[in-house]
Amino acid sequence: MTRSKGETAALRSVMMSRIRSKDTKPEMLVRKALHRLGFRFRLHGRDLPGRPDIVLPKYQVIIQVKGCFWHGHTCIDGRMPKSNREYWVPKLLRNKERDISNDRKLRRMGWSVRNLWECRICAISPERLDELLTRALHNKCPFPEK
Numbered sequence: 001m002t003r004s005k006g007e008t009a010a011l012r013s014v015m016m017s018r019i020r021s022k023d024t025k026p027e028m029l030v031r032k033a034l035h036r037l038g039f040r041f042r043l044h045g046r047d048l049p050g051r052p053d054i055v056l057p058k059y060q061v062i063i064q065v066k067g068c069f070w071h072g073h074t075c076i077d078g079r080m081p082k083s084n085r086e087y088w089v090p091k092l093l094r095n096k097e098r099d100i101s102n103d104r105k106l107r108r109m110g111w112s113v114r115n116l117w118e119c120r121i122c123a124i125s126p127e128r129l130d131e132l133l134t135r136a137l138h139n140k141c142p143f144p145e146k
């Protein structure tokens, strides 16, 4: 079956509207894990650059669950769309630049910024996620970035 350009665009926009929601499944997994581990956090710090997803004031740590498509991960989900490139390329590049600038501002304010990619959260076991979060919060070491 071949799809017209319009149909492909429509499909993509449906997919995007699913991805765009704030409480994405991988983010919920991370929040549940933090609860389970007893770490207190707040959500979407409105007073902070980029409104980071998860803020742990006690540890001075910010955890951001990054959607691979929107934030340009190097994985398969982070590839630039093939159609409508004049729209997507500048948009997605702007997202990346904004991420870098926000992370820099947060670090300058004294926060440790931990970025977790959605594909990675979905690929690991809950036990492994607990382990990563515990290590990142107690030892202040970053998540392995890939």
Ligand SMILES: [Zn+2]
Residues within 6 Å of the ligand: 068, 073, 074, 075, 076, 077, 078, 117, 118, 119, 120
């Ligand atoms: Zn990814």
